[in-house]
Amino acid sequence: MRTDTTDRFADSLEAADVSCTRVEAAEFADALAGVVEQPAVGVPLGIDGVSLDDTDVEIPPTPRLLREAETGVTRVHGIVSYGTFVIQGDEAGAEPVSLYPTTHVGVVRASDLHEDVEETASWLGEEFDAGRDSAVLATGASATADMGELVAGVHGPQRVHAVVVTDR
Amino acid sequence: MSADRERKAAKLRHLLETEGDAVFENTTHVNEGRYETNSHRDDIDELRGQARAIKEDAIERLPELIEAARTSVEANGGEVYVADDAADANRYITEIAESKGAETLAKSKSMTTEEIEVNDALADVGVDVTETDLGEFVLQVADEAPSHLVGPAFHKSTEDIAELFNAHFDPAEPLETAEDLTQFARDHVGEKIMDADVGMTGANFVFAESGTIALVTNEGNARKCAVTPDTHVAVAGVEKLIPSVDEFPPFAELIARAAGGQDIATYLSLLSPPVDSPVVDFDAPDEPLDGSADDREFHLVLLDNGRTEMRDDDELRETLYCIRCGACANSCANFQHVGGHAFGGETYTGGIATGWEAGVHGLDSAAEFNDLCTGCSRCVDACPVEIDIPWINTVVRDRVNRGTDTEFDWLVEGLTPDADPGGVDVQKRLFGNFGALAKLGSATAPVSNWLADWGPSRALMERVAGVDRRRDLPAFQRETLVDWFESREPLATAGDGDREAVLYPDAYTNYVLVDRGKAAVRTLEALGVDVTVAPCHESGRAPLSQGMIATATENAARVADSLDPYLDDGRDVVVVEPSDLAAFRREYERLLDADRAQRLAANSYEVMEYVYGLLENGADADTLTAGGDVAYHSHCQQRTLDVDQYTEAVFDRLGYDVVTSDVECCGMAGSFGYKSEYYELSVDVGETLADQFEAADVDERELVASGASCHEQLESLLPQASTHPVELVAPAVERVPRSR
Numbered sequence: 001m002r003t004d005t006t007d008r009f010a011d012s013l014e015a016a017d018v019s020c021t022r023v024e025a026a027e028f029a030d031a032l033a034g035v036v037e038q039p040a041v042g043v044p045l046g047i048d049g050v051s052l053d054d055t056d057v058e059i060p061p062t063p064r065l066l067r068e069a070e071t072g073v074t075r076v077h078g079i080v081s082y083g084t085f086v087i088q089g090d091e092a093g094a095e096p097v098s099l100y101p102t103t104h105v106g107v108v109r110a111s112d113l114h115e116d117v118e119e120t121a122s123w124l125g126e127e128f129d130a131g132r133d134s135a136v137l138a139t140g141a142s143a144t145a146d147m148g149e150l151v152a153g154v155h156g157p158q159r160v161h162a163v164v165v166t167d168r
Numbered sequence: 169m170s171a172d173r174e175r176k177a178a179k180l181r182h183l184l185e186t187e188g189d190a191v192f193e194n195t196t197h198v199n200e201g202r203y204e205t206n207s208h209r210d211d212i213d214e215l216r217g218q219a220r221a222i223k224e225d226a227i228e229r230l231p232e233l234i235e236a237a238r239t240s241v242e243a244n245g246g247e248v249y250v251a252d253d254a255a256d257a258n259r260y261i262t263e264i265a266e267s268k269g270a271e272t273l274a275k276s277k278s279m280t281t282e283e284i285e286v287n288d289a290l291a292d293v294g295v296d297v298t299e300t301d302l303g304e305f306v307l308q309v310a311d312e313a314p315s316h317l318v319g320p321a322f323h324k325s326t327e328d329i330a331e332l333f334n335a336h337f338d339p340a341e342p343l344e345t346a347e348d349l350t351q352f353a354r355d356h357v358g359e360k361i362m363d364a365d366v367g368m369t370g371a372n373f374v375f376a377e378s379g380t381i382a383l384v385t386n387e388g389n390a391r392k393c394a395v396t397p398d399t400h401v402a403v404a405g406v407e408k409l410i411p412s413v414d415e416f417p418p419f420a421e422l423i424a425r426a427a428g429g430q431d432i433a434t435y436l437s438l439l440s441p442p443v444d445s446p447v448v449d450f451d452a453p454d455e456p457l458d459g460s461a462d463d464r465e466f467h468l469v470l471l472d473n474g475r476t477e478m479r480d481d482d483e484l485r486e487t488l489y490c491i492r493c494g495a496c497a498n499s500c501a502n503f504q505h506v507g508g509h510a511f512g513g514e515t516y517t518g519g520i521a522t523g524w525e526a527g528v529h530g531l532d533s534a535a536e537f538n539d540l541c542t543g544c545s546r547c548v549d550a551c552p553v554e555i556d557i558p559w560i561n562t563v564v565r566d567r568v569n570r571g572t573d574t575e576f577d578w579l580v581e582g583l584t585p586d587a588d589p590g591g592v593d594v595q596k597r598l599f600g601n602f603g604a605l606a607k608l609g610s611a612t613a614p615v616s617n618w619l620a621d622w623g624p625s626r627a628l629m630e631r632v633a634g635v636d637r638r639r640d641l642p643a644f645q646r647e648t649l650v651d652w653f654e655s656r657e658p659l660a661t662a663g664d665g666d667r668e669a670v671l672y673p674d675a676y677t678n679y680v681l682v683d684r685g686k687a688a689v690r691t692l693e694a695l696g697v698d699v700t701v702a703p704c705h706e707s708g709r710a711p712l713s714q715g716m717i718a719t720a721t722e723n724a725a726r727v728a729d730s731l732d733p734y735l736d737d738g739r740d741v742v743v744v745e746p747s748d749l750a751a752f753r754r755e756y757e758r759l760l761d762a763d764r765a766q767r768l769a770a771n772s773y774e775v776m777e778y779v780y781g782l783l784e785n786g787a788d789a790d791t792l793t794a795g796g797d798v799a800y801h802s803h804c805q806q807r808t809l810d811v812d813q814y815t816e817a818v819f820d821r822l823g824y825d826v827v828t829s830d831v832e833c834c835g836m837a838g839s840f841g842y843k844s845e846y847y848e849l850s851v852d853v854g855e856t857l858a859d860q861f862e863a864a865d866v867d868e869r870e871l872v873a874s875g876a877s878c879h880e881q882l883e884s885l886l887p888q889a890s891t892h893p894v895e896l897v898a899p900a901v902e903r904v905p906r907s908r
């Protein structure tokens with residue numbers, strides 16, 4: 001069942017031009033090193049057995065890092081049907097870290113994948129009640145067609161990558 | 169041509185030349201995406217129904233939701249200010265800026281801030297505002313107003329923008345491609361955001377329960393404006409309130425589909441400010457983000473500016489359900505050709521703009537462009553909240569009419585005994601009473617036709633009523649359909665057909681395109697129907713197009729009176745002209761008693777829809793004329809009603825090979841193409857249709873069109889004549905009626 005969900009999530013990500021790495025918690029650090037371009041900035045992931053501590057990702061973020069980092073790494077939730085990241089705003093700075101650098105790497109537990117917008121909204125309703133009341137549903141890279149043609153990477157990231165932790 | 173008509177025509181001509189191509193390209197692109205994404209989901213109409221119900225309920229409970237939002241935003245640590253009007257909102261906003269000592273402000277796209285012209289107010293107190301949406305930024309550099317609700321710079325091509333930027337910024341390397349321009353603008357604007365003292369956004373939705381604002385964007389600029397500086401001001405019309413995040417799903421699914429043909433917008437930000445994200449101070453680059461959002465300040469400005477009055481107005485209330493996706497503009501044939509600088513008022517553009525402008529700026533602003541809505545109704549299907557946009561336009565037109573005055577009333581007074589007050593523009597009264605005109609024309613044909621074609625009378629018609637002399641007038645037939653039918657020997661089978669129907673003869677079918685009426689009778693009889701023909705009364709479609717609702721109401725009552733006895737007898741009503749069927753099915757509920765309107769709507773059929781039903785129920789298709797290559801243009805209102813499919817199904821069944829046009833509208837729409845101020849636009853729109861039928865593999869085909877005005881438009885643009893589908897399939901030779 002779970003494999004099936006991550007498969008479908010990966011398909012949706014692909015349709016949204018987002019690449020995806022599936023990994024077990026134990027291999028997380030190596031896998032991340034493979035997808036992170038330096039310099040990189042991040043916020044604590046808060047996933048059991050998965051951490052940025054032994055990686056080259058710098059924590060905590062500073063304005064300079066936000067400006068200069070190639071990659072920003074944060075934890076996210078996922079919406080399977082559209083390959084969407086749900087980035088919850090927090091005091092550590094997940095929102096700016098996912099927004100300013102050229103690439104955003106979202107780390108998602110397989111158990112944090114929600115089937116569709118409906119299911120996501122009801123989960124968010126509970127989160128809101130618990131005080132975690134800001135979230136961004138981000139699908140693919142930022143884009144604009146304002147200059148006459150579609151161009152990726154406008155005010156937000158130009159590339160997006162998902163790391164799915166399959167055993168969490 | 170009167171000076172006013174000439175001014176309008178000149179403005180449209182200018183926009184057709186300067187902005188038309190870019191708007192057409194952009195809207196076409198967005199529409200293709202919209203049709204494509206919508207085709208992937210079969211629950212779109214269900215979602216639209218949900219979205220509409222949520223908005224209906226929210227507007228109903230608006231005062232309560234405002235208070236709920238105030239409570240929740242304050243509990244989060246922010247402030248709510250309900251502003252009566254633009255001046256009130258601007259006063260509050262500038263006071264915040266001054267109290268913060270702000271010098272710079274970064275702002276994401278918001279039509280509501282355009283409505284109050286906050287940039288000017290901020291400039292007056294010395295605050296430097298940067299638009300961060302790249303389309304808005306282009307306009308800020310060009311010092312122009314938005315031409316579209318969603319794509320403010322829709323009217324500019326890449327080349328236009330390159331020229332603008334190269335002249336304005338004088339970059340070392342001239343900018344050329346969309347990529348160059350985007351990068352340049354992003355870097356320039358990005359610096360401004362990092363420097364900004366205050367961030368300002370709009371809000372697509374405000375969830376009262378949690379004090380959350382939803383921002384829907386693709387660029388990411390709204391997120392940056394909202395979370396980078398320590399002070400965030402969000403400005404939203406009060407109509408943006410909905411109860412809670414639970415109601416969010418249908419809007420999340422619909423808004424980006426309708427706006428740009430995306431399954432979902434790139435960023436749907438649900439922020440409950442002041443947010444927890446740490447303030448990012450780029451002046452202290454190496455200070456770690458301190459994990460505290462204590463110094464954040466948030467102000468939600470809820471703007472009334474006429475909305476409460478709109479809520480109390482039974483006709484304009486629906487406007488408040490609008491989620492500003494712009495789909496009504498994109499689906500509008502006239503908008504596609506001239507864009508929002510013609511089809512818009514002080515702020516709002518496109519189909520629903522009439523409602524917005526009438527509500528927030530008053531009738532004068534709406535009147536300027538209201539007549540560009542031809543009532544084709546293509547926007548009705550496009551709207552994600554099922555707003556009846558053409559009806560709003562009709563109502564506003566009616567109100568505008570009542571405020572005008574004219575000196576030539578005497579000319580139409582005798583001819584057009586309509587229920588609308590003197591003062592309604594002569595041109596509108598003339599077209600609004602097409603039935604009376606056609607009756608007179610037919611009674612005096614062929615003299616009336618000669619007279620109508622005669623130079624001096626065309627000049628007079630142009631001067632007095634703005635009937636463009638470049639457009640051929642309909643030729644009235646001496647023998648009407650009703651006369652023809654009455655003088656016929658009844659069929660031997662009369663009274664024992666498998667089904668009984670009454671044909672409703674619209675004025676065109678009765679007085680002008682009589683052959684299509686005869687073909688309809690012949691076809692139905694060949695399929696075993698006992699046919700009779702009702703008296704010809706104007707359906708109300710013509711006066712509705714002119715915004716003459718009182719006249720339309722009288723017309724509707726007369727039609728219902730004349731058809732009721734047939735309905736009592738169990739006859740089906742068959743309609744030849746799709747726009748009249750649309751009147752029966754869509755507008756009569758607003759003009760007649762509900763029961764009456766419902767009975768008529770439920771028992772009326774477009775003629776080819778009826779033929780389809782007969783064939784499905786076993787009627788003998790062999791009696792009809794089969795086979796051939798057809799180029800078919802269905803009618804806009806017929807498509808909105810989803811009735812066009814029956815014509816195609818009948819063609820298919822009878823072995824025709826059909827190429828169907830895919831433009832939204834032929835551009836003629838009843839009277840529109842006759843009006844001197846709109847003639848050229850009508851032709852320009854029509855050429856998009858003509859191009860499809862002039863293509864190499866299509867131009868030899870038999871040309872078929874369902875609507876009378878489409879027929880006229882095609883006739884004027886293409887060498888070949890067009891017929892109605894029923895003329896094509898009708899039995900080739902009229903059966904000689906046997907005498908009893």
Ligand code: SF4
Nearest residue numbers: 490491493494496551
């Ligand atoms: S009226 Fe409907 S289609 Fe037009 S902008 Fe509003 S929501 Fe969109």
